Amino acid sequence: MGDLVVEVDVAVVGGGPGGYSAAFRCAELGLETVVVDGGKRLGGACLFEGCIPSKALLHVAALIEDAERARELGVDFGEPRVSLDPLRKWKSERVVGRLARGLASVAKAKGVDVIGGRAVFESSRELYVEGDEPQKVRFKHAIVATGSAPARLPGLSLAGERVMDSTAALELGEVPERLLVIGGGYIGLELGQVYAALGSQVTVVEMTDELLPGVDRALVQPLARRCEKLFAKIHLGTKVTSLLEKGSAIEARLEPGDAQTFDRVLVAVGRRPASAGLGLEHTRASADARGFVTVNDRCRTADPAIYAVGDVTGEPMLAHRAMRQGKVAAEVIAGRPAAFDNVVVPAVVFTDPEVAWCGLTESDAAREGRTVKIAKREWAASGRALTLGRSDGLTKILADPDTGRVLGVGIVGPGAGELIAEGALAIETAMTVEDLAVTIHTHPTLSETLMEAAESLLQQAR
Ligand code: FAD
Numbered sequence: 001m002g003d004l005v006v007e008v009d010v011a012v013v014g015g016g017p018g019g020y021s022a023a024f025r026c027a028e029l030g031l032e033t034v035v036v037d038g039g040k041r042l043g044g045a046c047l048f049e050g051c052i053p054s055k056a057l058l059h060v061a062a063l064i065e066d067a068e069r070a071r072e073l074g075v076d077f078g079e080p081r082v083s084l085d086p087l088r089k090w091k092s093e094r095v096v097g098r099l100a101r102g103l104a105s106v107a108k109a110k111g112v113d114v115i116g117g118r119a120v121f122e123s124s125r126e127l128y129v130e131g132d133e134p135q136k137v138r139f140k141h142a143i144v145a146t147g148s149a150p151a152r153l154p155g156l157s158l159a160g161e162r163v164m165d166s167t168a169a170l171e172l173g174e175v176p177e178r179l180l181v182i183g184g185g186y187i188g189l190e191l192g193q194v195y196a197a198l199g200s201q202v203t204v205v206e207m208t209d210e211l212l213p214g215v216d217r218a219l220v221q222p223l224a225r226r227c228e229k230l231f232a233k234i235h236l237g238t239k240v241t242s243l244l245e246k247g248s249a250i251e252a253r254l255e256p257g258d259a260q261t262f263d264r265v266l267v268a269v270g271r272r273p274a275s276a277g278l279g280l281e282h283t284r285a286s287a288d289a290r291g292f293v294t295v296n297d298r299c300r301t302a303d304p305a306i307y308a309v310g311d312v313t314g315e316p317m318l319a320h321r322a323m324r325q326g327k328v329a330a331e332v333i334a335g336r337p338a339a340f341d342n343v344v345v346p347a348v349v350f351t352d353p354e355v356a357w358c359g360l361t362e363s364d365a366a367r368e369g370r371t372v373k374i375a376k377r378e379w380a381a382s383g384r385a386l387t388l389g390r391s392d393g394l395t396k397i398l399a400d401p402d403t404g405r406v407l408g409v410g411i412v413g414p415g416a417g418e419l420i421a422e423g424a425l426a427i428e429t430a431m432t433v434e435d436l437a438v439t440i441h442t443h444p445t446l447s448e449t450l451m452e453a454a455e456s457l458l459q460q461a462r
């Protein structure tokens with residue numbers, strides 16, 4: 001008997017946010033669509049090992065930290081006692097499981113089938129799906145949405161459950177007494193804060209001279225100050241040159257520095273695209289030297305039948321970018337005039353305090369030799385920030401000096417991840433600083449800091 005053959009309009013490879021957004025939009029536009037996913041489920045890295053479980057654990061960390069801060073306000077809840085079993089159960093069943101069931105029922109309602117197995121392109125028209133029930137999927141169009149996987153540390157070969165990537169760290173097998181975090185980027189700082197709140201002594205080793213390299217220093221500073229308090233030690237400009245098992249512990253050699261002993265290690269040094277072994281060489285689609293699939297602003301690869309979206313197409317590797325690209329690819333396949341022509345992809349680091357930004361940054365402007373006007377609003381002057389006991393924030397706006405258009409927004413402080421949506425909307429809709437300044441913002445809110453920063457930019461103009 002030959003392999004089962006399924007014929008569809010669109011085959012989506014990968015069921016993460018890029019893949020399921022693409023598939024749902026294809027189905028809405030009347031295209032017969034299947035998703036092939038290695039785990040036979042929708043959600044991808046974002047739902048099962050990324051955004052959602054990490055934000056659930058960060059919420060728990062915030063609860064612990066808020067309870068600690070409450071002492072200053074005269075409210076004492078006593079020492080927190082964390083029970084890992086109920087915490088894991090809540091994260092996995094009530095948060096991740098519930099969202100996974102939701103996505104499965106949306107797929108069913110829209111008529112999108114999910115096939116389990118690893119897909120490999122055999123040609124520009126056909127995929128082979130490996131797995132328990134091998135089958136072929138013949139398609140008119142395919143969308144590659146295979147995402148990314150944690151990068152490994154070159155030269156450090158130690159494996160085992162004591163050396164974790166972000167997926168293992170999110171499982172919360174135990175709260176180690178001493179945790180080494182390699183990488184002071186998004187994951188290192190988010191999960192470092194989670195483990196510190198749960199009781200680990202966290203040491204962060206970052207290769208460059210700064211935490212969150214590339215992000216505006218004025219925004220990172222309040223976070224860096226918080227991390228200095230929360231973490232046992234932060235080593236900047238430092239590399240881990242070896243990891244050795246010493247009994248039940250791990251000895252890490254730091255360069256510069258000495259050997260130090262830890263109970264667990266979290267490696268968070270970036271992610272790499274999941275494009276190897278996909279069989280792209282049997283199509284006309286191509287990838288760059290790092291393995292990112294090359295696409296244009298329609299999410300088209302060099303093969304007219306094949307599109308690609310999400311992390312596998314490059315930076316920034318963020319779920320909301322993947323989702324937008326997924327919808328664009330679906331619309332383009334359906335013959336609609338869509339393009340991934342967004343002016344900004346906002347970014348949020350969900351630490352305490354949160355750091356969020358979109359559009360032009362001060363260092364981008366300096367690099368491009370571009371003259372900009374900049375306003376900074378310290379949260380120490382915000383009524384709302386003081387009522388929350390949090391004056392450690394800053395709102396920053398960059399604008400074009402001639403047109404007054406908002407070009408960039410950066411925010412640090414609790415809730416920055418929600419507030420940045422206003423900045424993204426302002427830039428995407430070509431708002432001017434005056435538009436922001438004259439829009440009535442509710443009082444007392446942190447959103448007023450955007451209005452006030454805009455007002456101070458207007459005053460600079462006079
Ligand atoms: P993925 O979500 O990676 O999904 C790809 C899917 O394809 C997977 O299910 C995979 O099994 C499947 N697959 C791969 N190859 C094949 C194949 N050959 N055949 C069949 N199936 C295949 N982003 C944010 O925007 N906000 C956050 O707060 C955030 N937090 C994060 C926290 C962590 C710890 C991590 C690791 C990431 C986080 N991200 C966050 C990034 C976010 O998870 C990714 O940007 C997003 O998941 C990318 O979506 P995607 O659809 O491109 O791919």
Ligand code: NAD
Nearest residue numbers: 183184185186187188206207268269270271317348349350
């Ligand atoms: P990252 O790129 O954010 O940070 C990696 C850090 O590791 C960098 O600061 C880098 O300088 C450092 N580094 C690299 N090699 C090193 C070495 N040998 N020794 C010490 N430090 C080293 O990557 P990440 O934290 O692994 O996260 C991966 C991606 O996942 C992010 O870039 C982002 O796209 C996504 N993500 C997003 C969120 C969010 O949106 N809130 C959260 C987590 C992850």
